[in-house]
Amino acid sequence: MKKYYITTPIYYVNDVPHIGHAYTTIAADVLARHYRKKLGAENVRFMTGTDEHGKKNTEAAEKAGLEPQAFVDEQAEKFEEIWTNLNISYDVFARTTNPDHYASVSRFMQTLYEKGDIYEGNYKGLYCVGCEKFLTEKELVDGKCPDHRTVPQAFEEKNYFFRLTKYLDDVRKLIETGELLVEPASRKSEVLGLFKQGLEDFSVSRESVAWGVPVPWDEKQTVYVWVEALQNYTSFAGFGLRDEEFEKWWPADLHLMAKDILKFHAVYWPALLAAAGLKLPKRIFAHGFFTVNGQKMSKTLGNVINPTDMIEQFGVDATRYLLLTQFPFGQDGDIQASRFVEKYNADLAGGLGNLVSRITSMVVRYTAGAVKDRRITREYNLGELEQGIQNLQFSEVLESVWAMIAETNRKINDHEPWKLAEAGKMKDVEKVLAEAVLRLRDIGTILESFMPDTSEAILTALADLEKITKPENLFDRK
Numbered sequence: 283m284k285k286y287y288i289t290t291p292i293y294y295v296n297d298v299p300h301i302g303h304a305y306t307t308i309a310a311d312v313l314a315r316h317y318r319k320k321l322g323a324e325n326v327r328f329m330t331g332t333d334e335h336g337k338k339n340t341e342a343a344e345k346a347g348l349e350p351q352a353f354v355d356e357q358a359e360k361f362e363e364i365w366t367n368l369n370i371s372y373d374v375f376a377r378t379t380n381p382d383h384y385a386s387v388s389r390f391m392q393t394l395y396e397k398g399d400i401y402e403g404n405y406k407g408l409y410c411v412g413c414e415k416f417l418t419e420k421e422l423v424d425g426k427c428p429d430h431r432t433v434p435q436a437f438e439e440k441n442y443f444f445r446l447t448k449y450l451d452d453v454r455k456l457i458e459t460g461e462l463l464v465e466p467a468s469r470k471s472e473v474l475g476l477f478k479q480g481l482e483d484f485s486v487s488r489e490s491v492a493w494g495v496p497v498p499w500d501e502k503q504t505v506y507v508w509v510e511a512l513q514n515y516t517s518f519a520g521f522g523l524r525d526e527e528f529e530k531w532w533p534a535d536l537h538l539m540a541k542d543i544l545k546f547h548a549v550y551w552p553a554l555l556a557a558a559g560l561k562l563p564k565r566i567f568a569h570g571f572f573t574v575n576g577q578k579m580s581k582t583l584g585n586v587i588n589p590t591d592m593i594e595q596f597g598v599d600a601t602r603y604l605l606l607t608q609f610p611f612g613q614d615g616d617i618q619a620s621r622f623v624e625k626y627n628a629d630l631a632g633g634l635g636n637l638v639s640r641i642t643s644m645v646v647r648y649t650a651g652a653v654k655d656r657r658i659t660r661e662y663n664l665g666e667l668e669q670g671i672q673n674l675q676f677s678e679v680l681e682s683v684w685a686m687i688a689e690t691n692r693k694i695n696d697h698e699p700w701k702l703a704e705a706g707k708m709k710d711v712e713k714v715l716a717e718a719v720l721r722l723r724d725i726g727t728i729l730e731s732f733m734p735d736t737s738e739a740i741l742t743a744l745a746d747l748e749k750i751t752k753p754e755n756l757f758d759r760k
């Protein structure tokens with residue numbers, strides 16, 4: 283692998299950034315940082331962004347008393363701000379109101395049209411603005427959208443349809459054989475189940491939604507917001523705009539998302555790409571949903587976690603750590619917010635923070651800041667942990683790191699360097715401390731992708747083996 287192109291979904295801006303967005307984006311950031319170390323920063327492209335068209339946004343803009351563009355500008359800024367606060371190292375922030383995106387989408391759609399994969403039809407259906415999609419009668423509960431509890435709007439209009447059915451077999455086969463990876467395995471079965479149920483051609487334009495990218499051959503229509511939003515992955519990689527750039531980055535190595543938008547990514551998007559004659563993404567990974575303190579997150583229950591509050595309370599790195607260690611990435615799980623303080627104190631203030639402070643103090647005190655014994659052997663296989671990161675096993679990798687922390691602590695307790703020093707056995711002190719420093723360097727190295735500031739503080743303190751320093755307290759007890 284020479285380059286790594288990773289994406290999060292572009293987030294719909296009618297809402298403010300929440301913990302779900304943060305969860306996906308932190309995970310993507312860990313991967314981007316990891317691959318930058320492996321491949322060099324110039325060979326990694328990490329993209330996130332905002333989905334800014336569609337009826338939902340014009341309605342939200344109206345409510346806020348703003349023009350759509352002014353509204354989405356404000357909202358997009360909120361996302362960029364939270365990502366800065368969470369130390370998210372994105373390379374590109376894709377906004378679908380960018381004129382380049384319009385040009386790229388036009389080119390994409392025109393290609394499908396000229397190929398004969400788009401035809402005119404009449405759409406008659408029930409539309410949920412909240413979902414920005416058509417619902418079938420079967421999907422309704424008491425005549426309402428099950429997610430939004432609102433009655434969908436019935437309407438009929440002229441639309442353009444995409445010949446999805448023409449590409450279904452090809453896409454299904456690629457998923458079956460793993461040429462297009464859909465992960466985790468449970469999600470792959472779910473997607474293959476969709477193919478079995480049967481899928482139909484779908485409409486890719488709207489006549490009644492003005493806020494969008496115009497259909498190039500019929501300016502009275504706009505491209506359906508989902509179809510156009512998916513194309514951010516190609517347009518911001520330069521499709522139809524900058525060939526050399528596109529050549530370098532496409533196909534995407536990983537599209538990361540929550541499982542609710544898997545169908546769009548694993549069925550519609552590959553089919554659209556195939557129709558456009560473009561390569562398919564290599565891997566699609568959909569993580570699970572979570573509850574908070576055992577219950578569905580809701581304003582009424584008062585268990586909504588705000589990422590900004592978390593950063594204020596615990597700091598950036600601790601927030602990243604607390605979120606990624608709750609349950610295995612990919613599965614559904616529970617975020618035990620009620621135990622954040624306990625976990626923070628145990629793992630960060632008491633665990634990692636204490637270990638760093640303990641080792642560096644002893645090196646400064648007993649061996650004048652120098653690591654004198656250099657005959658140390660490596661004990662941990664960092665390659666295995668790196669593989670874990672590449673497999674998106676974030677909580678498992680962090681568990682292993684915390685096992686290393688516990689073991690390093692235990693070794694110090696067993697050898698009691700302070701007693702060895704008292705007894706004048708300085709060679710032994712040097713050996714115990716040298717080993718501890720090396721372990722701590724390993725720990726700092728693996729944490730680079732997860733907790734960048736903490737890792738930097740550790741590695742800086744240990745950089746010069748002649749002059750180890752004691753860093754400031756990494757985590758204050760709460």
Ligand SMILES: [Zn+2]
Binds near residue numbers: 413
């Ligand atoms: Zn809905």
